[in-house]
Amino acid sequence: MNLAVIWTVAKKELIDLFRDRKTMALGLFMGPVLIPAMFLGVGALAEKRVRTQLESTLELPVVGAEHAPNLVAFLESRNIDILPPPADPDRAVRDQEHDLVLRIDPEFGEQWRGSRAAKVELVYDSSRQDSQIPVSRVRGVLTEYSRTVGVLRGIHRGISPEVAFAVQIGQRDVATPEARRGMLLVFLPYLLVLFSFLGGAALVIDVTAGERERQSLEPLLATPAPRAAIMSGKILAACLFGMLSLLLIVVSLKLSFQLAPGPMRMVDVSVPVMAQLLLVLLPMVLVGTTLLTLIAASVKSVKEAQSYMSVLMFLPMVPTIVLMVNPVKTQLWQFAVPFLAQNQMILKLVRSEAITAQEWLVYLGAGFGAGLALWLLAARLYHREKLAISA
Template sequence: MRLWTVYAKEMTETLRDRRSLFSALSYSLLGPLAVVFTVNVLAAATRPGALEPVAVCSGEARELVAHLTAAGFTLSPDAAICLHISHDYSTRVAEGGTANVRVLADLTASGTTVDKLQSEIQRYARTLAMQRALARGVAPAVLVPIAVDVQNTSSVSRRAEVIARLLIVFFLVTPFFVGVAAAADATAGERERRSLEPLLCYPLRRSSLVLGKWLAVATVGAAGTAICVIAGLMLMQRSALPELGVRLETGLEAAVTVTALLLPLTMLVAAVQVAIGLLAASYKDAQSYLTLLAFVPAIAGFVLSGERLAAASAFPIGFELAALAAPLLGSVTALPPFAAVAAAELAAAALVLWLATARLSGERILAQV
């Protein structure tokens, strides 16, 4: 029961420390919000905006103007986008020559409309080319000797893969960030407050003390991770993913699966954080070291891909990066068994906790106070 007494003490202090709770919950909420904001920005960039009016500033081309009007353009003599048609346009078109059409506009302010205008003029030019070929007895297919048709064999679109990877990185970084304040306060912070020495005077095994602190940090990490996953997937349900043609699994089953896959890593991260906190010379140093540690999965998330990710999938972080794609994207990837990786991560956590216990058993830890 001594272990659970330490655990209850650490959890009580953590719940009283609003700074630690704010640090944990703020990341859990801000991370998914950042992903949803990115998705909505991408969707807004792909939405077809209203086309600006176009003015025919010189020349005359009734057929071309009719084509542009049918394509949705509005003609206005006061428009900022000017269409200059060469004076010999009709003659050149009738003779089968090339007529010049010039578009004058501010590409910074009207880039979308100008791109659409250029595309429609080129489409009209291709139609004229086909008509000329037919008039001369030439099959239109002669003008297009090769037609390229690209088909995607992947069940997951590239855009969905990128968005899912961004979400996975946030989920993976969560247990590293949410436990920073709790781990630093339970180890180096307690030593600076000079409350560690009286605690060591109690008839309490050092292993129970370390395990109690570890369980408290792991609880904060697991709770923060669960909040991040649930909030993230709920927000993704209300994002603009359908506008991007992206489908992600955001239901309860996906949330439970993602949280379960991250749980063993959360246990290992909590053990490493407790060990680093006991090794740090001060609370400030502990926070610095733990913050630097939190960037490891973020860097791995952007570095590991393809063959490198497949090679790293047998190790912590690499396995989670590859495995979390399955519940989110519905993809099937050959991975090491989850039980084997989870057992390895828990064994590594036990080893780290044993080293932390050895550190706490020595008298040198009190000499740093």
Template sequence: MKSKIRIVFLKELREILRERRTLMFLLAASLIYPAIIGLVLNQMIERNTRTEREGIEMLVIGGAKAPTLMAQLRERSVTVTEAAPMNEDAIGNLLRAKKTVAVLRVTDDYVANYQAMRPARLELWFDSSTESGPQRRDVEEILQAYSSNIASARLLAHGVSPATLSPIELQRHDTGTNASRSAMVIGGIIGILFLPAFVLNLSAAVDSTAGERERRSLEVLMAQPARSWELVVGKWLAASVPSVVGVTLVLCVAHAILRWLPLEEIGMSWSLGWGELMLVCLVTVPLSMLSSALYIGLAMNAKTFKEAQTTVSFVTIMPVIPGVVVSFMELKTATWMYLVPMLSNQTLVKELAKTGDIGPLPFVMTFLCALIPALLVVAFASWRMKSEKYVLGV
């Protein structure tokens, strides 16, 4: 680093470090983003490792007409509460008040139809707008199993094997590995870990350009014996430091959380090592530098500090768009994805978690796809710095 660039870099870095709010935000971001992923996965683990149905409470109207069904519900850990007959409006009000998961009503002609071997109708009332969907599906599975048992018993009573109803036996063999399954699930939410690359440097980049120009301190800086590109590069590198440090902390904390969680309980694993993580952190550095360059370049074209903040805030949304589009379109991993900044980082982590060995080309492409645009934007900002209109803000 040349001496003049180093002087500008250290000057801007000292101003960044004076801002305690920036440092606190850096620390908070390094914990919040990984914590979100950890909480989501932990909820998945808890939901999938429950050994029995818990918390299923259901009202039954006319349960005395189907004693064997009530017994089977209780055997499957469903708390059955007998209720008096009620109309449809009363059932709807009860469900909207979230006082029960569902209401099972045994119809008046249930016993007659059951004895005549006709379809005996049961009514299951539920509110799909509540959060009791998994419990309601558990109840439906119990009722379906009860119906299948009755059908099998009737066939045996008539000398017919229940296997007659199942002419085909389907055996499922899943060849997916824990690593590939975890890559599909974790890869879909890992993009949030790269967002700090576009968040932690916004304030520093805007303040060092539009902010200094509004305070008229930029004129004093440009009066020094330094060329415009040296000033821009120094500011660019200083603004990139909080972002680089923040993303590295976020990735390290998330890596530690993923290695600590018992992902094998839900058929997944996290196989990345610390060496591979360091390579991911290294190729993510240009992503932070690209966002800093974009912020500086856009802030130079704003006449006020507030206008610069409003303009560059749209840049924080742009990197999320490619990942969302790829997820909705369910596109398979392709080489072109390593040419799109941020999408390339998400794809790189997902493929590393899936296969482990992807070769050096994805790393090189991920590194260059953000570094080359960053250098071009810095070159434009250096040229823009030469304009007196920019310095004077006219």
């Protein structure tokens, strides 16, 4: 294949693209601005919410507070403000008037004096995420109160507090700090894969379907240059543009994580990690570009080519959704599955986990192999005579 022809076509397409400053700016800078802004904004909101709900005074309506004055006093000592109960606790929680309501059993005092387990009930809506922290706070305080009273009862009867605990459970979390921070970036693989997969969509569709509509593709295909070389030049231009956009995204992520609040500030985005991220995304850029070239060569108009975008945008989302609903252990075969492989590789890099040579080999082989297969299919379409005929 004539490399000079490929480079000439690629250079021509890039020059044409950069002349259209609006399209160039949207394609090149939308990702570097959008992704960091989203992570910074979401991170700041999440940290503010957690800090506010953990540190601020918690308002807790209590039904039957008169039945357990000691418990109420203990709650107040833990930065919990006791409020009068609503007329209908269930409805108040369901209508989001309160995050939760504590209901104390009318027989609490009698059960207490009899050294029996006194009953209380938390009324909350588990489907509301904003109530999780208040519920956890109140449940923790109630557990602390229960254990404290239980220990005091045992001591009063001359029983060692250890008798109540038949098994002492220790916990050892082997997750690294990097892995825990990686849990905050669960959507990062999807966003990076999406931009690598469809980052050059506007250019790819325009240089084939668009030129076909403008009747400028026919003179180009009529030249002595091999059609495969012409197509490869267009693909190369889109890949270079896509990789440039990804480079800007990775650099902007590095800067945004340095400014991010909380744990995200410690995410490792060093130069070696940035280089590995770009290497991971390179096969997806090739796959996305060749697939879009295949689609653009098989349709009659830009509008028809763009109709495929909604389906293509959904594909990178599938692994993220599947892994959230049904987490699976990392296995070698996963590095050969498009989109899932990129998801796993990016998560490994974010979690600072080592990627073996075998995993790299399977990943790169499968990724570039898929790109080559799509290139061959697109080349066959480029050799059809009716491709040069405008719709």
